[in-house]
Amino acid sequence: MTEDAASRVLAEIEQSREGIIQDVKRLVEVPSVNPNYPGVRSEEYLGQESEANLLLRDRFGYLFDRSQLVKSQERRENFAGVVNGSGKGRSLLLNGHIDVVPAGNPDTWETDPFIASEVSGRIHGRGASDMKSGVIAAFSAIEAIRRSGIELAGDLVVHSVAGEELGEHEVGTGCVLQNGYTADAAIVVEPSASFDSPLSINPTAASLLWGRVRVEGLAGHPGLRRELVRAGGAGTSAGVNAIDKGYLVLQALYRMEEQWGLSKQRPLFKPGQFVVMPGTIHGRGKDIDIPFVFAEYCEIDFIVWYPPEENSDVVKREIEQFVNQSVSLDPWLVDNLPTYEWPVEFPGFSTPPDHEIVRALGKSHERANGISAIVEAFPAACDATWIAKTDIPVVNYGPGHLANAHKPNEYCDIDEIIAATRSLALTALDWCGVK
Numbered sequence: 371m372t373e374d375a376a377s378r379v380l381a382e383i384e385q386s387r388e389g390i391i392q393d394v395k396r397l398v399e400v401p402s403v404n405p406n407y408p409g410v411r412s413e414e415y416l417g418q419e420s421e422a423n424l425l426l427r428d429r430f431g432y433l434f435d436r437s438q439l440v441k442s443q444e445r446r447e448n449f450a451g452v453v454n455g456s457g458k459g460r461s462l463l464l465n466g467h468i469d470v471v472p473a474g475n476p477d478t479w480e481t482d483p484f485i486a487s488e489v490s491g492r493i494h495g496r497g498a499s500d501m502k503s504g505v506i507a508a509f510s511a512i513e514a515i516r517r518s519g520i521e522l523a524g525d526l527v528v529h530s531v532a533g534e535e536l537g538e539h540e541v542g543t544g545c546v547l548q549n550g551y552t553a554d555a556a557i558v559v560e561p562s563a564s565f566d567s568p569l570s571i572n573p574t575a576a577s578l579l580w581g582r583v584r585v586e587g588l589a590g591h592p593g594l595r596r597e598l599v600r601a602g603g604a605g606t607s608a609g610v611n612a613i614d615k616g617y618l619v620l621q622a623l624y625r626m627e628e629q630w631g632l633s634k635q636r637p638l639f640k641p642g643q644f645v646v647m648p649g650t651i652h653g654r655g656k657d658i659d660i661p662f663v664f665a666e667y668c669e670i671d672f673i674v675w676y677p678p679e680e681n682s683d684v685v686k687r688e689i690e691q692f693v694n695q696s697v698s699l700d701p702w703l704v705d706n707l708p709t710y711e712w713p714v715e716f717p718g719f720s721t722p723p724d725h726e727i728v729r730a731l732g733k734s735h736e737r738a739n740g741i742s743a744i745v746e747a748f749p750a751a752c753d754a755t756w757i758a759k760t761d762i763p764v765v766n767y768g769p770g771h772l773a774n775a776h777k778p779n780e781y782c783d784i785d786e787i788i789a790a791t792r793s794l795a796l797t798a799l800d801w802c803g804v805k
Contacts, residue, residue, distance in 0.1 A: 375520050375804050379795045380738065382514040387788055390510045391493065393429065394787060395486035397468075397502045398495035400425060404469040404535040405446075416445050419532035422468045423449035426530050430509045433516050434528075442545040448531045450551040453512060459523025459803035463553035463762070464512070464794060465753060466505035466560070467534030467542060470497035471776050478778040492781040500775035503782040504559030504768030504790065505530055511795035523803035527553045531753065537716045539756040547760055555727040555763050555801060557794065558754040561770025561782070564746060568786050569735065569793070572748035572766035573721040573728050574638055575755070579674040579682060580714035583619055583693065586706055587612030589655055590664040598664075609664040610702050613653040616668025619708055620648060622696035623672060626689060636677050638723065639747040646689065647673045675749075678718030686712055716751040719758035727763050730800050731793065735767075738792035743767075767793070 383390075405416040423439060426449050431437055434451030441447040448468075455461065473483035473496045481487045483496040493503065508528055515522070529551060531542030539545075564570050590598075590609020597603035598611060627646040634644040653668035676685045690710050697703040721728065723745050735743040748754075748766045757764045769786035 372804055375518070375799055376737065376796055378518040378520065379514045379799065380792055382518050383510065383788065383791050383795060386510065386514065390506060390787060390791060391488065391784055393510065394493050394498065394503050394506045394782070395488070397422060397425060397506060398486040398493065398497050399484055401484045402468050402470055402497070403472050404533065406536055406538070407472055410472050419469050420445055420447040423447050423530050426505070426509065430513065433512055440546050440549050440551075442541055446532045446541055448529065448542055448546050450546050450549070451528050452551065453516065453522065453526040455522040455524040455526070455802055456805045460555065460801055461525040461527060461553035462798055462801045463527040463529065463551070463556035463757070464508035465529040465531070465543060465556055465558045465757060466501055466508055466768070467531050467753060468502070468505060469532050469535050470500065470502075471535055474778060480779055483780070491784050493784060494779060494781040496780055498780050498782040499561050499770030500772070500780070501560050501768060501770060503770055503787045504561065507769055507787055507790040508559050508794055510791045511798060514791070514795050515798060520799070521805035522798065523805050524801070525553065526798050526802055527551050534753050537714060537751065539753065543753040543756045547757070552760065553762060556754070556757045557727075557731065557797065558752055558757065558764060558766045559768030559790070559794070560748065560752045560766050561772055561775060562748065562767050563769070563771040563786065564744065565773075567744040568783075569739070569767065569769065569789055570744040570746050571728060571731055571735070572746060573723050573725065574678060575718045575748035575750065575752060575766065576639065576643060576675040577678050577680065577682065577718035578714070578716040578751045579676070579685065579712060580671065581674055581686075581689065582669060582671050582711040582713060583708045584667060584669045585612050585615040585619060585703065585708050587615065587664055587666045587668070589666050592662055592664070606702055611664040612668040613665045615697075615700065615703055616651065616653055616670060618697045618700055618703065619693055620651070620670060622693040623648060623670070625696065626692050634677055638745065640749070643675060643747065643749060644677060645675050649673055678720045682715055682717070686710070717755050718751070719755045719764065721758070721763045721765055725763050727801065728765055731765060731767055731797050734796035734800055735793040738796050739789050
């Protein structure tokens with residue numbers, strides 16, 4: 371990367387600041403909710419991911435020597451493009467997802483979630499942080515390089531994909547990679563700000579499991595509750611309240627989480643990152659939904675974050691054995707052990723923190739923004755996993771904060787968007803090389 375090339379690109383980004391803001395707003399206003407997200411009417415949102423990517427194609431398609439809409443499912447198209455290098459440099463991939471989670475109750479928002487608003491240096495709207503600002507930063511970095519008249523030695527590749535919010539890599543990132551849009555290294559532009567620093571560099575992320583544990587009970591009359599809880603009572607002959615037994619399971623999950631806080635610590639991950647988090651609890655009579663009968667079942671869905679190098683089957687067995695042992699003193703549960711399901715598995719990824727792409731991004735961040743970037747783990751799942759599985763070294767880096775994502779009044783700081791754009795552009799010049 372020459373100083374002249376860097377200066378020209380940074381000047382182009384600064385001149386394009388207002389245009390970048392408007393591009394983010396336009397993208398936020400496409401309600402590209404993942405159509406398979408639980409609780410939404412699929413027909414209401416199916417096709418919106420494609421609409422968002424059509425917007426990107428129409429706005430930025432002129433930048434690419436080769437581009438196309440790539441799909442594995444009808445009305446769920448991805449957009450991919452390549453800026454050809456001279457063939458004498460390394461290629462770089464910038465990846466982001468276009469689907470968002472539902473907005474939820476609009477009454478909890480101060481503004482319409484799908485009408486982007488600019489307030490106090492922030493863009494508000496669903497997807498502003500997760501991760502449409504990052505997507506626009508990636509495309510804007512490419513645009514700044516092209517407008518500056520700079521030719522790269524290596525190819526510069528971009529993905530805007532569907533399906534990430536539910537781990538549907540076969541719809542999004544996996545599909546695009548299989549269609550040949552690969553590179554020698556990759557940056558996923560998920561929101562990487564942390565409570566310690568904006569725009570940290572994330573060369574690793576935890577693995578994710580969605581678990582479900584269920585205990586059974588026996589229906590009975592609530593007037594006999596005393597027989598279940600008092601010494602000398604009739605016990606299970608009067609019935610079994612499954613919610614009582616589910617509470618024992620819940621306590622076991624919390625004890626496991628506390629144990630992991632001491633036993634599962636890894637470099638780059640903050641203490642306590644590896645957790646077992648209950649998310650939903652359902653318990654009731656099988657044919658009645660009022661508290662006039664002992665609950666006949668209790669089902670707890672929970673999220674597990676665990677170290678990326680650990681085997682998922684081993685982690686599942688660890689949790690099941692711990693819970694079973696913890697509840698084994700209960701006379702009902704010892705003969706009616708909990709049952710388990712594992713509906714979703716989203717592996718983590720790990721790139722060595724001293725890898726050249728990490729160093730190149732760190733150097734570019736410092737050159738573009740005047741401060742050193744913190745290198746730390748990404749605290750959530752992202753499509754870097756599926757890129758890493760193809761043996762492409764990958765890091766995460768993008769504007770926004772997970773504290774603003776998946777909640778009402780989502781926003782992204784405009785200064786972060788511009789800062790990320792600068793860093794991505796300079797990293798492309800450095801990694802790919804200037805012809």
